[in-house]
Amino acid sequence: xxxxxxxxxxxxxxxxxxxxxxxxxxxxxxxxxxxxxxxxxxxxxxxxxxxxxxxxxxxxxxxxxxxxxxxxxxxxxxxxxxxxxxxxxxxxxxxxxxxxxxxxxxxxxxxxxxxxxxxxxxxxxxxxxxxxxxxxxxxxxxxxxxxxxxxxxxxxxxxxxxxxxxxxxxxxxxxxxxxxxxxxxxxxxxxxxxxxxxxxxxxxxxxxxxxxxxxxxxxxxxxxxxxxxxxxxxxxxxxxxxxxxxxxxxxxxxxxxxxxxxxxxxxxxxxxxxxxxxxxxxxxxxxxxxxxxxxxxxxxxxxxxxxxxxxxxxxxxxxxxxxxxxxxxxxxxxx
Ligand code: PBG
Numbered sequence: 001x002x003x004x005x006x007x008x009x010x011x012x013x014x015x016x017x018x019x020x021x022x023x024x025x026x027x028x029x030x031x032x033x034x035x036x037x038x039x040x041x042x043x044x045x046x047x048x049x050x051x052x053x054x055x056x057x058x059x060x061x062x063x064x065x066x067x068x069x070x071x072x073x074x075x076x077x078x079x080x081x082x083x084x085x086x087x088x089x090x091x092x093x094x095x096x097x098x099x100x101x102x103x104x105x106x107x108x109x110x111x112x113x114x115x116x117x118x119x120x121x122x123x124x125x126x127x128x129x130x131x132x133x134x135x136x137x138x139x140x141x142x143x144x145x146x147x148x149x150x151x152x153x154x155x156x157x158x159x160x161x162x163x164x165x166x167x168x169x170x171x172x173x174x175x176x177x178x179x180x181x182x183x184x185x186x187x188x189x190x191x192x193x194x195x196x197x198x199x200x201x202x203x204x205x206x207x208x209x210x211x212x213x214x215x216x217x218x219x220x221x222x223x224x225x226x227x228x229x230x231x232x233x234x235x236x237x238x239x240x241x242x243x244x245x246x247x248x249x250x251x252x253x254x255x256x257x258x259x260x261x262x263x264x265x266x267x268x269x270x271x272x273x274x275x276x277x278x279x280x281x282x283x284x285x286x287x288x289x290x291x292x293x294x295x296x297x298x299x300x301x302x303x304x305x306x307x308x309x310x311x312x313x314x315x316x317x318x319x320x321x322x323x324x325x326x327x328x329x330x331x332x333x334x335x
Contacts, residue, residue, distance in 0.1 A: 038331030099135030117170025139224025212287030273318025
């Protein structure tokens, strides 16, 4: 192949100079194709039962397990900063094999939803993680069968109850994140049957068994030993599988679909965004956050530039909504 400098320049033909539009901040701003609006960002938040002070999460510097009152305060601040929504995760004091706290109206996540909905009304989109792993003593996303394997269809029954409990508690939207087959359809039917036809479903459509979820284990005091490879996707599969998963979720009634993690799966995100008839979200997960924070703490890279660059990359790959632990900070910066 010839290099650009060897290409013949036709006499009288103007030489293209891509650098022209990079010369000043104003030119670059004008030429920019993608930008991040605070209203596209969703802040994931953790609330823990039985604590009186917020607890820092060591592997996620700057992120805490909230008390009910610190959650309300931080949620209000984030909404005032303009974030588009809040995604809640609950950490119960007691866990059991069935994950009973998940659909208990007095369970931590449902109590937190009720309080936030009372406080914030419709000022934001209140979302809840719909999965059992924070509530089970074995740490799996579903209930187990006699052989200790995650039982898909028995888990769907639990998800249906959990979805109804979250809708009753005030969630505008539930995020089905357990990767059981048929989960969107089961939750949709349960919501409709219980009078919650307006409660939306954000389906974690393409979710990979990823090392990027590492810090999240600490964030929710997970008791998981082993991994989730028997239900979350294998990173060695191509986008075809992600497209099939997305199509199933849409057919079952997903109002929006998600790709997760984000940065190592931008090819998947692009493909899903091109094919999906519904809005597409991406989740910049705990490990993506931790990598940047840790390197920045060592002085190895510029934190703020990395935050902007990673979010822009996710946007460029087609996400219309981004879940990120930096949501409130970025929204505040944009004000
Ligand atoms: C499932 C769930 C997980 C995350 C969001 N929902 C954990 C998992 O699937 O292992 C991870 C989010 C993150 O790492 O930031 N309840």
